[in-house]
Amino acid sequence: SKTFRIAVLPGDGIGKEVMPEGLKVLQKAVDKFGLKLQFEHHEWASCDYYAKHGDMMPVDWKERLAGSDALLFGAVGWPDTVPDHVSLWGSLLKFRREFDQYINLRPVRLFDGVPCPLANRKAGDIDFFVVRENTEGEYTSLGGTMFPGTDREIVIQESVFSRIGTDRVLKYAFELASQRARKHLTIATKSNGIAISMPYWDSRAAEMAKKYPDITTDKQHIDILSARFVLQPGRFDVVVASNLFGDILSDLGPACTGTIGLAPSGNLNPDRQFPSLFEPVHGSAPDIYGKGIANPIAMIWSAALMLDFLGRGLSGDEQQPYLQAHDTILKAIETVLAQGPRTPDLGGNSNTVALGDAVAQLV
Amino acid sequence: SKTFRIAVLPGDGIGKEVMPEGLKVLQKAVDKFGLKLQFEHHEWASCDYYAKHGDMMPVDWKERLAGSDALLFGAVGWPDTVPDHVSLWGSLLKFRREFDQYINLRPVRLFDGVPCPLANRKAGDIDFFVVRENTEGEYTSLGGTMFPGTDREIVIQESVFSRIGTDRVLKYAFELASQRARKHLTIATKSNGIAISMPYWDSRAAEMAKKYPDITTDKQHIDILSARFVLQPGRFDVVVASNLFGDILSDLGPACTGTIGLAPSGNLNPDRQFPSLFEPVHGSAPDIYGKGIANPIAMIWSAALMLDFLGRGLSGDEQQPYLQAHDTILKAIETVLAQGPRTPDLGGNSNTVALGDAVAQLV
Numbered sequence A, B: 001s002k003t004f005r006i007a008v009l010p011g012d013g014i015g016k017e018v019m020p021e022g023l024k025v026l027q028k029a030v031d032k033f034g035l036k037l038q039f040e041h042h043e044w045a046s047c048d049y050y051a052k053h054g055d056m057m058p059v060d061w062k063e064r065l066a067g068s069d070a071l072l073f074g075a076v077g078w079p080d081t082v083p084d085h086v087s088l089w090g091s092l093l094k095f096r097r098e099f100d101q102y103i104n105l106r107p108v109r110l111f112d113g114v115p116c117p118l119a120n121r122k123a124g125d126i127d128f129f130v131v132r133e134n135t136e137g138e139y140t141s142l143g144g145t146m147f148p149g150t151d152r153e154i155v156i157q158e159s160v161f162s163r164i165g166t167d168r169v170l171k172y173a174f175e176l177a178s179q180r181a182r183k184h185l186t187i188a189t190k191s192n193g194i195a196i197s198m199p200y201w202d203s204r205a206a207e208m209a210k211k212y213p214d215i216t217t218d219k220q221h222i223d224i225l226s227a228r229f230v231l232q233p234g235r236f237d238v239v240v241a242s243n244l245f246g247d248i249l250s251d252l253g254p255a256c257t258g259t260i261g262l263a264p265s266g267n268l269n270p271d272r273q274f275p276s277l278f279e280p281v282h283g284s285a286p287d288i289y290g291k292g293i294a295n296p297i298a299m300i301w302s303a304a305l306m307l308d309f310l311g312r313g314l315s316g317d318e319q320q321p322y323l324q325a326h327d328t329i330l331k332a333i334e335t336v337l338a339q340g341p342r343t344p345d346l347g348g349n350s351n352t353v354a355l356g357d358a359v360a361q362l363v
């Protein structure tokens, strides 16, 4: 049976502190469920590497990683030494595009033990996924400037929506919704203001919906949709959005559950032609790096998402241990969040290693 | 002294129900403060008009309105009979562009008596303005489709950021911040993903900031900025944003204070070459139209914003009555929100007219 090759890239800042805890929990899952994982460690895709080599990654990064089944990523960015756009476009955004990780998947869940910024919500009330297009749309460097440096200066920025790119993210979202109990898909749009790309997005969504008659859908403009994340978060099941709108919603959703620091993400190539990437959303957090107090839950949850994704690429009997490992880790996370120990971000005085130990113990 | 000409356009749905209450309160303010307002009523810019004439407005709408100092607008839209993009681009969005209302101004405030969806916040904790660019940016119908109808289909959407358009909204926001106690401006961006227009926006903001050394600024990417509206709303004073980002933030802000149904807006031409437009944010609300239970506060507040804006166009002594009228109406709104009566949206069983009477009484 298949052994999965996992490239481990801790990156910068607290990425280096939380990664060992993610690996600790994975090792427990390997032992318990008989998973087959083989790890390869890399110190590049980091600003430390940039400082030495003038680039975020070795020139042959793609060959080095292409044989991996997944990339487990810590965090990237160290603005004091490398500007963010250099570190991001030189690593994370390169992976997304060159490995065609066209889905950015982010679960949004409310947990017991995590203070919720919304009033009167309890665990179970909020439980949905944001499915974000991850390779095209509003994120481009196409366009330019007319009359530069003058009062008549005009800057044009282009967004690109391909049929391939649009259809495949919609399809993924409909498929995900069809696996869930409520079978409901919310489609983010802004076709009442953005008059070319968004009506196109709407029309492709309407077309795709015909193939999924058992899924209910509703189309919401991004302004009121953002408002409803705050006002009626319980109504969402799966939300699909363009690159920009998905970026916004997948920060806003975790903010509404108080879990920005706990949120994991998967950057998926569902066709499995290229490795997918799993990373905590929180970033490198220069302000707390070095103290050993970073909360490793997002890293551990990202590792669990990875197991789930890897498992779903196997058939029948073989996939079960991976899905079980995911569910077991998630249960362990729930228990630790509810009962402690807690790192300072959640009001405790425990540390990164103790949290990793506690989750690993429960697995 | 100057008599202001106000064009009154109730529009559709509950716009027709709340407008009389706005006018009732204005009349009280006129009597009390000796304001000089002259009203002209129009039934067009409505879907009713469209049903009869096949267009949202008479062909000479611009001439008919150009002599007005302000437009007091109710709501537009009746999706059962006219598609939203037709009613919007045929009225509201036309006003914004053709009357060069380049600022969309929305106050965000938490009131006593209005249930806040955020936990543990009280009146006074949240009090800021969103300043939105209102004529260009992401809202365009420029672009097109390559290989239409095929698998290779690619849709390009263009955004347009002119130096004139960018600088004037930034300037307005800096000026507004300089009139406020905290003198802080937050600049919404997404220059780490949208690689042409947003770095340009950032650079113009940095340039403008040099002229306002007493204003502190912080630049935030729209994803984390949206999250902070939920997590730390108290930190904001003035927030400036492009058309799209401002659209999102100015729905999200009121959502965070529970005031989506109460929020007013000003579509301003600060140069006063064209009339500015004041309207409640809530829309025509077909679901409750005809019952007489719509909450008129957003309409009344919009009318108050109008008085403030008109007053600021006068000099010295003449402007005082207008600013006082604004403050008095706002105090009356605060009192009614805290003490009732309340319409059903706020848990009461009072009606539109009774609310208007209550506010008018207090003025």
Ligand SMILES: CC(C)[C@H](C(=O)O)[C@@H](O)C(=O)O
Pocket (backbone or CB within 6 Å): A192, A193, A223, B088, B247
């Ligand atoms: C109706 C729509 C076109 C409009 C906008 O996006 O500008 C509305 O949301 C608003 O904010 O006034």
Ligand SMILES: CC(C)[C@H](C(=O)O)[C@@H](O)C(=O)O
Pocket (backbone or CB within 6 Å): A088, A247, B192, B193, B223
């Ligand atoms: C850092 C930034 C470019 C990135 C994005 O916008 O995609 C981040 O916000 C994310 O969501 O992963």
